[in-house]
Amino acid sequence: MIIDLKKETQEVREWFRDAQAATGLSGRALVIGAIMDFRQKAKERTLQPRKKNPEPRKPAA
Numbered sequence: 001m002i003i004d005l006k007k008e009t010q011e012v013r014e015w016f017r018d019a020q021a022a023t024g025l026s027g028r029a030l031v032i033g034a035i036m037d038f039r040q041k042a043k044e045r046t047l048q049p050r051k052k053n054p055e056p057r058k059p060a061a
Contacts (some may be wrong), residue, residue: 019030 014029020027
């Protein structure tokens, strides 16, 4: 996967540079980590049980 950061916004480029400098990771590792984080958060949201209504619904009058 090739990412052309020249086309992205200035904010994204700055975050990318700061993250590379702070972590020492390659650009590819940062992108893969971000994708894995997004995937995990999406998975957690879908696994949360839905709240059930303890009271039965009243028929419409």
